[in-house]
Amino acid sequence: MQDLRHVCGLPVWLEDDQYTLGFGEGLLAPTPDVRRLEDLRPVLYNQTISEPEEIYYMYRSVSQRQERDALAARGLRFDLTVLPNRMLGQEFMKTAGHYHPRLPGSDLTYPELYQVLAGRAHFLLQKARGDGGILTDVVIVEADAGDYLLVPPGYGHITINPCDETLVLANWVDASFASLYQTMVKYRGGAFYEVKDNGQAVFVENERYQECPTPRMVKPGLPQIEGLKGDAIYQLSRDALGFLSDPAAYHQCLSKVLAEQDM
Numbered sequence: 001m002q003d004l005r006h007v008c009g010l011p012v013w014l015e016d017d018q019y020t021l022g023f024g025e026g027l028l029a030p031t032p033d034v035r036r037l038e039d040l041r042p043v044l045y046n047q048t049i050s051e052p053e054e055i056y057y058m059y060r061s062v063s064q065r066q067e068r069d070a071l072a073a074r075g076l077r078f079d080l081t082v083l084p085n086r087m088l089g090q091e092f093m094k095t096a097g098h099y100h101p102r103l104p105g106s107d108l109t110y111p112e113l114y115q116v117l118a119g120r121a122h123f124l125l126q127k128a129r130g131d132g133g134i135l136t137d138v139v140i141v142e143a144d145a146g147d148y149l150l151v152p153p154g155y156g157h158i159t160i161n162p163c164d165e166t167l168v169l170a171n172w173v174d175a176s177f178a179s180l181y182q183t184m185v186k187y188r189g190g191a192f193y194e195v196k197d198n199g200q201a202v203f204v205e206n207e208r209y210q211e212c213p214t215p216r217m218v219k220p221g222l223p224q225i226e227g228l229k230g231d232a233i234y235q236l237s238r239d240a241l242g243f244l245s246d247p248a249a250y251h252q253c254l255s256k257v258l259a260e261q262d263m
């Protein structure tokens with residue numbers, strides 16, 4: 001088993017089967033939601049594949065038992081996601097991809113904060129206008145264990161596991177909204193598919209989008225918000241996570257996250 005306690009801040013580990021999480025004493029350990037091939041098929045590069053049957057595993061609302069009510073009162077949710085290194089035909093393992101809705105009475109959509117706990121991730125972020133077919137920004141962030149990634153307001157996102165290890169992710173997010181999957185389904189995925197071609201990982205543009213800018217490579221990192229610091233995502237200050245439910249108050253910091261990190 002692979003201990004994730006130090007990077008996560010909770011007694012959590014990856015079992016030897018490489019897809020099940022173990023939870024230590026005092027944790028509320030949910031049964032994972034399994035994303036299956038039939039769920040992902042509409043957004044895959046190869047839509048006719050017949051395996052794997054199970055794609056990835058989402059453990060929603062993980063917490064220390066004694067903190068459950070306090071997190072609910074703050075409207076925060078902590079999730080863990082496991083993406084094993086299973087290929088989806090030529091395509092690397094990925095999440096279905098979604099956008100977030102706008103906050104009530106606001107033009108801003110909810111942000112989300114990730115940390116890679118194990119493995120390596122490619123986060124694909126994209127901003128769209130109109131009905132979603134015109135992309136105005138596409139960003140790829142490569143992140144290793146310990147790295148943080150903010151999905152700022154306005155961006156949809158997909159996470160790809162581009163390597164031969166299991167990828168384990170943690171995220172904090174406002175608990176009140178449901179993600180929006182329809183646009184990614186309509187365009188059969190995000191702006192790019194990451195596929196293996198002659199043994200090499202390459203990004204293949206999804207030509208169903210009417211416009212797609214050249215993707216920008218951006219470094220991972222935490223937004224510059226007072227009090228938001230720490231190596232383990234579960235240990236981050238709950239006050240400093242308030243931006244997840246009130247992004248308007250932090251709009252300047254959040255909008256800088258992707259703009260200032262060009263490599």
Ligand SMILES: [Fe+2]
Nearest residue numbers: 098100112179
């Ligand atoms: Fe999300």
